[in-house]
Amino acid sequence: MKNVAIVGGGASGLMCAIVVAQAAHTVHLFEQNEQVGKKILASGNGRCNISNTHLHVTDYFGENPAFVAPALEAFSFTDFEAFCAKMGLLLHTKEDGRAYPRSFEAKAVTSALLHYARHCGVTVYTQTPIKQIEYDGELFRLHVNSHRYHAVVIATGSLAAPQLGANDSGHTLARQFHHTIVPPYPSLVQLHLKSRCHHKLSGVKQHAGVTLYIDNKKRAEVTGDILFTKYGISGFAILDISHHASFALMHHHNVTLGIDLFESMPRQQLLATLKTLCSNLSRYTIVTILALLTPSKMAPFLLHDAAIDAQTLGAEMQSKQIKKLTNILKDWRFNVTQTHGFKHAEVSGGGVDTLQINPETMESLHVKGLYFAGEVCDVVGRRGGYNLHFAWASGYLAAKAISTL
Numbered sequence: 305m306k307n308v309a310i311v312g313g314g315a316s317g318l319m320c321a322i323v324v325a326q327a328a329h330t331v332h333l334f335e336q337n338e339q340v341g342k343k344i345l346a347s348g349n350g351r352c353n354i355s356n357t358h359l360h361v362t363d364y365f366g367e368n369p370a371f372v373a374p375a376l377e378a379f380s381f382t383d384f385e386a387f388c389a390k391m392g393l394l395l396h397t398k399e400d401g402r403a404y405p406r407s408f409e410a411k412a413v414t415s416a417l418l419h420y421a422r423h424c425g426v427t428v429y430t431q432t433p434i435k436q437i438e439y440d441g442e443l444f445r446l447h448v449n450s451h452r453y454h455a456v457v458i459a460t461g462s463l464a465a466p467q468l469g470a471n472d473s474g475h476t477l478a479r480q481f482h483h484t485i486v487p488p489y490p491s492l493v494q495l496h497l498k499s500r501c502h503h504k505l506s507g508v509k510q511h512a513g514v515t516l517y518i519d520n521k522k523r524a525e526v527t528g529d530i531l532f533t534k535y536g537i538s539g540f541a542i543l544d545i546s547h548h549a550s551f552a553l554m555h556h557h558n559v560t561l562g563i564d565l566f567e568s569m570p571r572q573q574l575l576a577t578l579k580t581l582c583s584n585l586s587r588y589t590i591v592t593i594l595a596l597l598t599p600s601k602m603a604p605f606l607l608h609d610a611a612i613d614a615q616t617l618g619a620e621m622q623s624k625q626i627k628k629l630t631n632i633l634k635d636w637r638f639n640v641t642q643t644h645g646f647k648h649a650e651v652s653g654g655g656v657d658t659l660q661i662n663p664e665t666m667e668s669l670h671v672k673g674l675y676f677a678g679e680v681c682d683v684v685g686r687r688g689g690y691n692l693h694f695a696w697a698s699g700y701l702a703a704k705a706i707s708t709l
């Protein structure tokens with residue numbers, strides 16, 4: 305029987321603790337907060353998008369995305385679903401593959417994990433932040449007790465959502481063991497814009513196509529909801545491209561968004577439609593016509609950017625003006641200045657360099673017996689349950705390796 309310390313009582317730490325305890329090892333789990341799984345509780349707006357049936361390496365980013373492959377292989381969605389069923393947690397899977405607890409309540413997830421961890425023999429210490437780990441070349445010692453541990457798992461999460469207790473302590477601990485930290489940056493996060501109108505459009509929501517340009521080169525394209533806010537822009541489409549935007553901003557690149565307000569209508573069709581409307585509604589002002597097609601608050605700003613006087617009558621609109629307006633409606637450009645920060649980010653890119661971790665076991669390549677799990681690593685997934693799944697899978701992988709020590 306081995307002694308194992310798990311630092312961090314989030315998704316990856318709880319999963320790891322349970323699986324190690326099931327192999328009859330002594331497991332101490334240390335959580336700095338007054339309760340475990342605070343981020344799980346906040347996930348999916350309290351509904352917890354717990355995993356996804358379609359998991360693939362390409363759903364993950366980081367300097368070394370292939371790193372996630374062994375974890376996804378060792379612990380698939382089906383494996384996770386079976387694990388949940390053993391804990392008494394049934395899942396509901398949506399058509400698009402996103403999985404939730406059947407109750408659609410995140411607290412069912414933390415409750416199931418905590419009860420099952422205790423049932424399997426895990427000792428949980430809350431309000432116990434781990435600040436120092438000593439290693440004598442064979443065994444580990446934490447500053448909070450006099451135990452000697454055969455293995456330590458750093459499962460401290462990322463910097464995203466500090467209001468839930470997120471911090472960089474895992475990075476600090478990893479550095480003590482000469483691990484390199486890829487600089488962290490917010491991901492799945494809203495973006496700040498430099499424009500004359502976003503704050504005036506605050507609250508306006510629209511289904512749109514969004515293209516992300518880095519230094520004027522197309523980097524990513526998504527379709528979904530956008531929402532203008534006082535600081536810039538939010539919405540699922542923005543969160544979906546935010547990873548690339550945030551990474552580029554961190555490296556001081558020029559980041560631009562192109563918004564297609566008529567993503568389901570080809571350019572030529574929109575041009576023809578506008579021409580017909582200007583002709584049929586010849587006595588309407590163009591701002592009135594446009595307000596029939598787009599959220600009314602947007603119309604004056606679109607016309608300003610197309611350099612068209614809002615009071616121009618439909619009959620007065622020239623072909624080149626209609627063309628210009630079509631171009632703006634299909635590709636409305638905004639400069640992105642920064643992200644909305646770690647406080648509002650769901651996850652964080654960067655973290656412990658995965659080139660220094662064995663992807664098959666999650667063990668440090670520097671220190672035998674030291675393991676990493678979850679978001680503390682330089683792995684970030686797409687929105688849709690991918691981040692929690694990596695936490696489960698990497699915690700499981702580390703536990704399996706520790707179980708055979």
Ligand SMILES: Cc1cc2nc3c(=O)[nH]c(=O)nc-3n(C[C@H](O)[C@H](O)[C@H](O)COP(=O)(O)OP(=O)(O)OC[C@H]3O[C@@H](n4cnc5c(N)ncnc54)[C@H](O)[C@@H]3O)c2cc1C
Nearest residue numbers: 312314315316336347348353434460461678679689691692
């Ligand atoms: C608002 C929000 C919504 C989200 N929604 C989803 C979603 O629907 N689906 C999805 O897949 N992902 C979602 N995520 C991301 C997901 O929650 C994380 O990717 C996942 O929780 C990471 O698990 P983890 O175990 O690596 O870290 P965490 O769950 O963050 O756990 C780390 C734990 O370690 C503790 N800790 C930190 N330092 C120390 C220390 N020194 N000593 C002791 N304890 C320490 C922390 O308090 C924390 O409890 C969301 C995140 C947020 C913030």
